[in-house]
Amino acid sequence: MRLMYKHAARTIVWLGLKTPGIDEVFQLSQIVADIRNAYGGSPTSIKNTLMGPVDQELDIITEILDSHPQVVMQLVDFFDREYFMRIWCVQEVVVSAWCVAKCEDLEINFMSLLSCIIHVNMRRRSVFAGKPLEFWNMIYMLKQPGRSNMPRISEHEIEGSMGPMLHTLTGTRDFQATDPRDKLFSLFGITDEGLMPVLALTEVLSSNKNSFHMRLLKRAQREITDYAETINKTGPDIDFGRNTALKADYNRSHMEVYRDFTRFMMRKAPRMLDILSHVQHIGNPASDSFPSWVPKWHQPRSASLIGCVGAYHSGLCNGHFRYFAVLQDSPLTGPSIHPNTLSLDGYYVDRVVVSSAVIDTSVQEMVPVEDLWNQLFSTSFFPLARHPNTKGDLPQMAFCKTLTAGFLGPVVTAISHELANGTENLSQKYRAQAHADAAAYLNLAESNNSTLSPMELASLREAASRGSLARFHRSSQTFSYNRKAYLTQNGFLGIGPRIMNEGDEVCVLLGGRVPFVLRRMHDHHVLVGETYIQDDEIMCGKLTEGVRFRNQLPTMTFHIR
Numbered sequence: 001m002r003l004m005y006k007h008a009a010r011t012i013v014w015l016g017l018k019t020p021g022i023d024e025v026f027q028l029s030q031i032v033a034d035i036r037n038a039y040g041g042s043p044t045s046i047k048n049t050l051m052g053p054v055d056q057e058l059d060i061i062t063e064i065l066d067s068h069p070q071v072v073m074q075l076v077d078f079f080d081r082e083y084f085m086r087i088w089c090v091q092e093v094v095v096s097a098w099c100v101a102k103c104e105d106l107e108i109n110f111m112s113l114l115s116c117i118i119h120v121n122m123r124r125r126s127v128f129a130g131k132p133l134e135f136w137n138m139i140y141m142l143k144q145p146g147r148s149n150m151p152r153i154s155e156h157e158i159e160g161s162m163g164p165m166l167h168t169l170t171g172t173r174d175f176q177a178t179d180p181r182d183k184l185f186s187l188f189g190i191t192d193e194g195l196m197p198v199l200a201l202t203e204v205l206s207s208n209k210n211s212f213h214m215r216l217l218k219r220a221q222r223e224i225t226d227y228a229e230t231i232n233k234t235g236p237d238i239d240f241g242r243n244t245a246l247k248a249d250y251n252r253s254h255m256e257v258y259r260d261f262t263r264f265m266m267r268k269a270p271r272m273l274d275i276l277s278h279v280q281h282i283g284n285p286a287s288d289s290f291p292s293w294v295p296k297w298h299q300p301r302s303a304s305l306i307g308c309v310g311a312y313h314s315g316l317c318n319g320h321f322r323y324f325a326v327l328q329d330s331p332l333t334g335p336s337i338h339p340n341t342l343s344l345d346g347y348y349v350d351r352v353v354v355s356s357a358v359i360d361t362s363v364q365e366m367v368p369v370e371d372l373w374n375q376l377f378s379t380s381f382f383p384l385a386r387h388p389n390t391k392g393d394l395p396q397m398a399f400c401k402t403l404t405a406g407f408l409g410p411v412v413t414a415i416s417h418e419l420a421n422g423t424e425n426l427s428q429k430y431r432a433q434a435h436a437d438a439a440a441y442l443n444l445a446e447s448n449n450s451t452l453s454p455m456e457l458a459s460l461r462e463a464a465s466r467g468s469l470a471r472f473h474r475s476s477q478t479f480s481y482n483r484k485a486y487l488t489q490n491g492f493l494g495i496g497p498r499i500m501n502e503g504d505e506v507c508v509l510l511g512g513r514v515p516f517v518l519r520r521m522h523d524h525h526v527l528v529g530e531t532y533i534q535d536d537e538i539m540c541g542k543l544t545e546g547v548r549f550r551n552q553l554p555t556m557t558f559h560i561r
Contacts, residue, residue: 002095002189006160011096015083018104021074026108028071032061032119033112037144065119076120085132087175087186094139094190095160114140135171138162158195165191166265166275170308173278173301180298181257185248193268197242243268259294259339263330266342266511271325273315273344273512277307277530281499285526286519292527293342293560302498303482306405307514307530311427314538315346315512317545325511328557341524342560346509347553349538350488352517358498359480367476369441373399376487384442384460385451393534394456395493400438400472402485402493402534407431409475427540436467437475479532488533497529504528507558508544515539524559 005011039057065072083089093099099110117137124133142162162168168191169184177183188194245264249257265275278295280302285292306312316324328343329336356375361367370381373396379385384396393401401409407430443464452460483495488506496504496517505518505525515538517528537543546552 002091002160005092005095006097008096009098011092011099013083013089013093013099013101013110015078015101015103016081018106021071022078022103023106024068024071025075025078026103026106026113028064028068028075029113029116030108031064033109033115035061035064036115061119072123075116076123079117079120079133084136085174085176087172087177087182090135090139090172090175091186091190094143094162111140111143131174132172135175138171158192160190161192161195162187162190163192165193166308169297170278170305173297177298179250180254181248181250181252183297184257184261188246188248194246197246254298255290255294258297259291262294263336263339263342266325267327267330271327271511273325273509274308276509276512276516276527277305277514279527279529281497281529284499285528286521291340291342291561304478305530306408306479306532307512309408310513311408311411312406312513312532312539313541313544314508314515315510315541315544317541317548325509340561342527344509344511344558344560345555346507346512346558347547347555349506349508349515349533349543350490350492352486352496352500352502352504352506353489354502355484355486355496355500357484359483359485361477361481363477365477366473367403367480369400369403369476372403372485376485376493383451394452396442397435397438398493398534399485400441400476401434402495402532403476403480404434404437404472405475405479405495405532406534406536406539407434408479408532409434410437410471433467434475436463436465437469437472438467439463440467440469441472492533492535492538494531494533496531500528500531506531506533508538508547509558510544510548510555518558518560521561524561527560 035057093110101108101110101113114136117133117140121131121133121137139162165187168187172183172187175183177186192199243264245260252260262275266273275295276293278297279293280295280299281288281292282299282302290296326345328345329338329341330343354376356372359367359372373381376399377395381396384394404410407427410430410433439460440463443461480495482498484498484500486494486496486500488494492506494506496506500517501519503519505520506515507518508515514530515533517531518525519528533539543552547555
């Protein structure tokens, strides 16, 4: 199918019958597309108000859309059509050289239609990103002539690829498929690993992309790629370097397809555990037929991701390691002895002693900060005071920053791939911003109701002057939605999965960007999900550095089923 779309002169996308108002929708879409093309169509032209003043392009488009409210409502409804929800529809648009959208006798360039999506999303105000329209907008960005202005998602320029498989899966999590296996199979023809599987064996992680070592490795990658292409051309059934997890085999159940793919993504170089952040259980994982460590790609996302943004590095540290994750029973070729058991090295951090109710506020509501606090502590949120059972910061300040997942809060609506350009300076900038936003919320307290010293109050008010209460509410809602707040035995605050309970363990798995919540069973652990814990030493890998170089804590092998 991929080759058919690739070599087609034109691909017709049938979007259904022409209902009243569709002609106006097409006309308005063409106007927006012409404006965006005039400004280059680059993502930098759509500025978020948190990143600075809006530019001329956004002003013009907003004015036009605001002057046609009825057509905008029809446009929002139009993108609810089934086509935009189906996973196989992605491939035909990504691969085709020219797509035309048709509703009976009406037609429009499909990219012109997609140019409106980012503005439709602004009006929908979804609780967290990741719904299908965000991915369609990414397709629009990547297929525009101005994509050279866009930060690269992948280290490789592979023709027809949307980027790394896991990145694409993240964007398509909420798409639908009749066969759940197609949530993976449909992406093999438009992702790096699917189109050039041999690259999965040579991937590395390095902060210095231009070092001699990296230049040498890139040259070796090109030679290996050329060699693989030469071998594959010798016969129609030859597919050198393709792991069985990257083959569309409908003889396997969807659990086996998901399980083998998950293990492949962890054991391929450089062995990172990013895929485990996608585990989001709805019910008790101990009674599920799926291994607890396997993401259920056929289920929509229930919470925003913390570990896949690239901001934190809990299980990583500086130094030379052949691999980051330490996996047992995971050979590069051949099956595992215990395929449903994931054996990973890591270390224990702490135990959860109390957790809140699930945070499920709607998009119009504010996160009930004080109510959540009261579920964890016996003392009231106000007046502001030090608490003996928390570490470091003023406990109310630490709690507010916990709900925004630390410095991820201020960048929640910023251009997401800005983090991919290096997080050292960004983390300092947004860590200070997260502190200021939390201070803006805490500044609601009256000074005469506080037990803080005058110096501490002055510092709080100064920080609050640089913060934004509205941004704090948006950020806390985005990262705490469908999660629980919790307190550990040693005073750590965190937000974790909705199914977590008292007694669950917070652990760092080597190769993971964030800590994970595990549940101890009789002879194994169950993966509950990813977590954020309010401690920079843990979240930024300093504790892992002490573990790996100074034996600060003992490591152990976790057997997860």
